[in-house]
Amino acid sequence: MIREKVLLVFINFENFKNNTTKKQRYHKTINENVEELKNLTISAGADVEEILCHKQDKPNPKYFISTGKLEEIKNIVDNKEIELVIFDNEITPTQQRNLQLKLDTKVLDRTALILDIFAQRAHSREGKLQVELAQLNYLLPRLIGKGIELSRLGGGIGTRGPGETKLEVDRRKIRKRISLLEKKIYQISVQRDTQRKKREEKNIFQIALVGYTNSGKSTLLNATTDSDAYVEDRLFSTLDSTTRKLKIYPNSEVLISDTVGFIEKLPHQLIASFKSTLEEVKRSDLLLLVVDISNTDFENNIYSVKEVLKEIGVWQKPVVLVFNKIDKLSSGELNSLKIKYKNSVFISALKRRGLPELYLRIKKIIERHYLNIIVKIPYNENKIMSFIYSNCQVLRRRDLEDSAILNLNVNSKYCSILSRYIYRGRESREAYIG
Ligand SMILES: Nc1nc2c(ncn2[C@@H]2O[C@H](COP(=O)(O)OP(=O)(O)OP(=O)(O)O)[C@@H](O)[C@H]2O)c(=O)[nH]1
Ligand SMILES: [Mg+2]
The missing domain is CATH 3.30.70 (Alpha-Beta Plaits)
Known part of the structure; x- marks a missing residue:
């Protein structure tokens, strides 16, 4: 597969700061933003050739970026044969179109990049339908007037999922397709609801693993259920939910579900389309919020996960913070975090460390339940x-x-x-x- 050459663009409308200040407490610093967009681009299968950070007072209405900086981008694109420019910021459909015409290359924003990764990862019928729905909802406002001629720009990131021909059909046809997809997804969710109802009637206790993408949810599912869910060091490995019996209760019915990971500013089109997958989280009795403690930005990641949980209306459920990947910390670092987060559980899903403490905590909650x-x-x-x-x-x-x-x-x-x-x-x- 040919890997596209990418230029990443970050525009900050405030002062650049490398340290987290009080005001920015719940926003990533520019370095962490760069790191995350880089990881997303690599996860999508492209190569980051160049990164450009720029401070600006306000967005330019036509191009989003100031015209001076746009010339600089044009030079980089031409000299380095850049095939794709990705903006970390959200750009309007008109700005996207103007930028593409000016730079004569494909221009996407972070949302489109995440949608593309999901399109590549979707394997199940439901997953594919959900991603296509999210992509069409993203594309619809971008097909106003002349429309963006994505087909002219060839394949690669941002062009997967709904095929080229679908992108060329008019908005009415896209709307029709959207309602058909919604109907199909609804039908699958009805089947799933019947299975779920049976579980509920049987009084089965359900646990859901939630957390930032790549935090180790699938690894923990494998460790606690002896299964072999797909694990990889990249973003959004899991899209579909998997439910298994918890090992400590082999004869009773305690189930644990793994599902799609979250990220800061998760595109709302995705949350809306993945409603039925996220239903597993909604119906559970306990949430284990899995955190990659080796990530320097783990506190912001917890915040982002909480935001998504609030958005899907499940923040009232009992939650246990499960700090994972403790094998990557020194004992000094680990001890100070244990003092700070007294009520949390510290584990290494990979090395199978700390699992008895986790089981004990789960047992206590089940008993209370x-x-x-x-x-x-x-x-x-x-x-x-x-x-x-x-x-x-x-x-x-x-x-x-x-x-x-x-x-x-x-x-x-x-x-x-x-x-x-x-x-x-x-x-x-x-x-x-x-
Ligand atoms: N060192 C270390 N690595 C871990 C641990 N748990 C998981 N990993 C690694 O972290 C990476 C991501 O693990 P996954 O289990 O796929 O993470 P996930 O949360 O399911 O990720 P998505 O499905 O992509 O959202 C893999 O490379 C795992 O091997 C751990 O306890 N220690
Ligand atoms: Mg996973």
């Missing part, structure tokens, strides 16, 4: 009796003349259903033990 109650059920209440046997763990049962007294472990969400059967007699413990 299930309440131990004693109920008295009259024999003629068949419905509630069968509900109990299919949804609760029956620890002990004592049969009386007209009813049974049961000691149950119940998912807290079912307590309201059972509340009127709670056996409150002063002798309840003895009655049950009796």
Whole structure:
């Protein structure tokens, strides 16, 4: 495969700062931004030839970048035979078109780059449909008027996914395709919902692995379930969700799911299209937020993940911060982080270190999730009796003349259903033990 030669452009509308200041606390420093866009470009299969950082007061309406700097870019493009210019900033469809005409080369922004990586990684039918939907939603406003003639610019980054011919069809056809894709994705999600409902009815405890891309979620899934999910040192290796039984509970039903990783400024088109994949996260009882502790920017990464979790409406769930890759730290560094993050778990998914502590934490949360109650059920209440046997763990049962007294472990969400059967007699413990 031919690797495209890329120029990366960063424009800062404030002062450049290499250190994180209070104001920038939750934004990457320019160096970290450069590093991340570089990694994204490499993950997309291209070579970074040149990087250009520029400070500007405000965006130029026509070209986004100032005209002086544009000339400099034009020279670099011509001299180094650059085939693709990627802006870290979001540029408007009109600016993108003007830049392409002026530079006579392909121009993309960070969103388009991420969409391209997703298009390359999508293998399942659902994944492909979701990425195509996100790409078409991104392309639609870019097809105004004359449209961008991507086909003229050949293949490579930004042209994968919906084929060339699709890009040339008019907006009406694209809209039609979008609604067809939405329908297909909906149909798949309905099938998946049925499976999920079965799990929910069975009172299965579900854990979801969430975190920044490349933090080690799939490695942790493999370590905790003896499976072999795809792992690689690149961004967005996983797109589809995988669900497995947790090893520490081989005979009971505790499931753990791995899913797509997040990134700062994750394109909203992607979040919208991956709704059904992210449903796994929405339905879970516990989130393990996996953090690559060896990444100097891990605190910002946690913040970005929280932002996405808020956006999909799951930030209220119990969350455990799982700091991964501790094998890459010195014991001094590790100890000071352990003091700072007292309630977190520190592991190395790769070297299988710290897993017993993680299991202990999960067990405690599961125990809290299930309440131990004693109920008295009259024999003629068949419905509630069968509900109990299919949804609760029956620890002990004592049969009386007209009813049974049961000691149950119940998912807290079912307590309201059972509340009127709670056996409150002063002798309840003895009655049950009796
Ligand atoms: N040193 C070290 N490397 C690790 C550890 N856990 C994972 N890795 C490496 O980190 C890289 C990414 O791991 P993955 O498990 O694919 O990460 P992920 O979070 O699933 O990534 P995406 O699916 O791309 O979002 C791989 O090269 C892993 O071998 C660890 O504990 N220590
Ligand atoms: Mg993964």
